[in-house]
Amino acid sequence: MPESVSNITAQMPRAKLAGLLLFFLGPAVAIYTLFSIYPLVATMALSTYTSDPSGGRHFVGLANFETLLGDALWSKPFWNAFSNNLIFFAVHMCVQNPIGIALAGLLSLPGLRLKGLYRTVMFLPTMLSVVIVGFSWNLILSPLWGVAAGALKAVGLGSLFAPWLGLESSALVTLALISVWQFVGIPMMLIYAALLNIPEELIDAARVDGLGHFRIFLHIKLPLVLPTISLVSVLTFVANFNAFDLIYSVKGALAGPNFATDILGTFFYRTFFGNQLQLGNPTMGSAVATVMFFIILVGLCLYLFLVQRRIRRYAF
Amino acid sequence: MTVEQRARSLGVHLVLIAYSVLAVGPILLVVMNSFKVRSAIFGSPLAPPDAATFSLAGYEKVFRSSHILTYYSNSLIVTLVSMALVLLFGAMAAWALTEYRFRGSTALALFLSIGIMVPIRLGSVAILSMMRSAGLNDTLTALILVYVAQGLPMSIFILSEFIQQVPKDLRDAARCDGVPETRIFFEVVAPLLRPAIATVAVFTIVPIWNDLWFPLILTSSDSTHTVTLGVQQFLGQYITDWNSVLAALSMAILPVVVIYVILSRQLIAGLTSGAVK
Numbered sequence: 001m002p003e004s005v006s007n008i009t010a011q012m013p014r015a016k017l018a019g020l021l022l023f024f025l026g027p028a029v030a031i032y033t034l035f036s037i038y039p040l041v042a043t044m045a046l047s048t049y050t051s052d053p054s055g056g057r058h059f060v061g062l063a064n065f066e067t068l069l070g071d072a073l074w075s076k077p078f079w080n081a082f083s084n085n086l087i088f089f090a091v092h093m094c095v096q097n098p099i100g101i102a103l104a105g106l107l108s109l110p111g112l113r114l115k116g117l118y119r120t121v122m123f124l125p126t127m128l129s130v131v132i133v134g135f136s137w138n139l140i141l142s143p144l145w146g147v148a149a150g151a152l153k154a155v156g157l158g159s160l161f162a163p164w165l166g167l168e169s170s171a172l173v174t175l176a177l178i179s180v181w182q183f184v185g186i187p188m189m190l191i192y193a194a195l196l197n198i199p200e201e202l203i204d205a206a207r208v209d210g211l212g213h214f215r216i217f218l219h220i221k222l223p224l225v226l227p228t229i230s231l232v233s234v235l236t237f238v239a240n241f242n243a244f245d246l247i248y249s250v251k252g253a254l255a256g257p258n259f260a261t262d263i264l265g266t267f268f269y270r271t272f273f274g275n276q277l278q279l280g281n282p283t284m285g286s287a288v289a290t291v292m293f294f295i296i297l298v299g300l301c302l303y304l305f306l307v308q309r310r311i312r313r314y315a316f
Numbered sequence: 317m318t319v320e321q322r323a324r325s326l327g328v329h330l331v332l333i334a335y336s337v338l339a340v341g342p343i344l345l346v347v348m349n350s351f352k353v354r355s356a357i358f359g360s361p362l363a364p365p366d367a368a369t370f371s372l373a374g375y376e377k378v379f380r381s382s383h384i385l386t387y388y389s390n391s392l393i394v395t396l397v398s399m400a401l402v403l404l405f406g407a408m409a410a411w412a413l414t415e416y417r418f419r420g421s422t423a424l425a426l427f428l429s430i431g432i433m434v435p436i437r438l439g440s441v442a443i444l445s446m447m448r449s450a451g452l453n454d455t456l457t458a459l460i461l462v463y464v465a466q467g468l469p470m471s472i473f474i475l476s477e478f479i480q481q482v483p484k485d486l487r488d489a490a491r492c493d494g495v496p497e498t499r500i501f502f503e504v505v506a507p508l509l510r511p512a513i514a515t516v517a518v519f520t521i522v523p524i525w526n527d528l529w530f531p532l533i534l535t536s537s538d539s540t541h542t543v544t545l546g547v548q549q550f551l552g553q554y555i556t557d558w559n560s561v562l563a564a565l566s567m568a569i570l571p572v573v574v575i576y577v578i579l580s581r582q583l584i585a586g587l588t589s590g591a592v593k
Contacts, residue, residue: 039442145558150361
């Protein structure tokens with residue numbers, strides 16, 4: 001900070017500075033605290049209460065969490081949703097990131113023509129609503145319309161077609177792949193930007209040493225964009241463990257068939273809002289939200305303490 | 317160019333074209349078929365509409381049996397008002413955090429950054445009961461308040477970086493002339509932040525326009541539904557009427573695509589924080 005600024009603002013009378021801070025920070029801090037932080041805290045507080053049929057609320061400590069994790073009626077759907085969520089995340093990590101990296105690598109090749117057009121087109125699905133994307137794929141994959149079946153038949157793989165979204169064994173992975181199709185633009189763009197920021201001299205030095213494009217990418221560029229890749233991974237983690245829209249719009253709140261596509265977001269919605277099978281339960285819903293909060297927190301901490309710190313050492 | 321280089325460049329383009337087709341194909345398929353008669357949708361789904369198969373039946377049905385125009389205007393109001401407030405309050409907070417030294421500024425910045433990573437959705441139970449007791453349940457105001465709270469942390473983070481790039485001499489010169497701090501911000505600094513709007517837009521407008529969760533939780537009547545929720549409910553009701561379903565999907569897709577194509581340069585530059593020229 002240059003001295004001139006700190007001098008001028010430091011000379012400001014205390015009352016005047018306080019007034020300015022109130023004016024500039026007041027609205028943002030008030031709205032953010034009231035509608036973002038307070039609800040989070042209040043939801044966690046509510047998770048330690050239970051409501052009786054008359055509407056009164058009683059403090060029960062951690063009993064809701066004992067029910068959620070210990071009572072088979074609750075714990076079975078919870079662990080089902082949790083493990084489905086892990087699979088959902090794993091598909092993203094194993095498919096979305098490699099494709100994103102590969103596309104970013106191709107786009108950043110020197111002298112590539114039409115790169116603006118490719119970039120625009122490939123990022124388009126990311127801009128659309130998850131609801132629209134989910135429903136469109138639902139139609140395309142539907143055996144009624146027969147577009148997917150026809151496309152497979154055209155390349156001689158007609159026998160591979162199955163109503164993937166309807167089968168218990170394949171619905172979850174299919175939905176995860178739809179989500180990958182939509183959001184691959186984000187790793188692609190972030191990694192692309194990181195690749196462009198690599199100093200030219202480094203690449204030139206490698207080229208002088210006789211390395212080809214592919215080996216330059218693998219041995220020089222890729223290690224340098226590792227921080228971006230891990231950032232993308234943690235963004236994906238948070239988004240996946242908070243996902244809801246896609247499953248809800250394709251499969252409804254019951255996340256069929258037979259809860260095969262139930263993830264924590266849909267489980268939270270059913271618990272909190274209710275559905276055909278059960279009444280909404282705000283206190284248990286709060287408990288589910290609190291558990292989701294801690295899952296996300298664990299993911300963030302792992303990223304901050306393990307990945308982030310280790311990667312710093314290789315950063316340039 | 318040698319033969320080998322040319323072959324390699326051709327290979328790269330083939331891969332990129334293949335992926336581009338995969339990316340827009342499904343969208344194109346939905347939009348294209350929304351303009352066809354029912355028999356053509358099923359008979360030749362891959363053919364574009366021609367004189368014999370062209371039909372607007374689906375669109376007529378959507379206009380007749382849903383409040384699509386209300387949904388559009390709701391989405392527009394919610395998105396624009398939220399964005400304006402996020403930009404205004406975000407820029408003001410970012411200015412105070414970067415410009416003034418005060419005790420607790422680091423703690424405050426950390427407090428504000430919680431919202432970047434922790435999804436506000438997890439507080440839905442309390443948000444709903446707050447809105448109910450404030451009488452804001454089923455109003456657009458409730459949505460706007462939530463979206464502003466959701467968008468602020470990221471916009472403060474982005475705008476702080478932009479404000480740091482504003483030349484320090486500019487503000488100090490104004491200060492020496494005795495210009496009040498509020499005028500320095502609104503008349504000297506704020507106009508220089510215009511390029512940041514595209515960046516903030518990517519991170520706030522798109523998620524707000526596309527959100528399903530909060531409209532689903534906070535609004536219950538047709539008059540307050542947004543496009544995303546309205547279309548989602550329409551789709552559920554008319555699931556067997558393929559003309560209407562495809563038309564409703566296209567009507568949700570087209571405005572976004574048009575705006576995206578117009579603004580894509582700025583949007584992509586914003587997303588990559590200016591790295592892409």
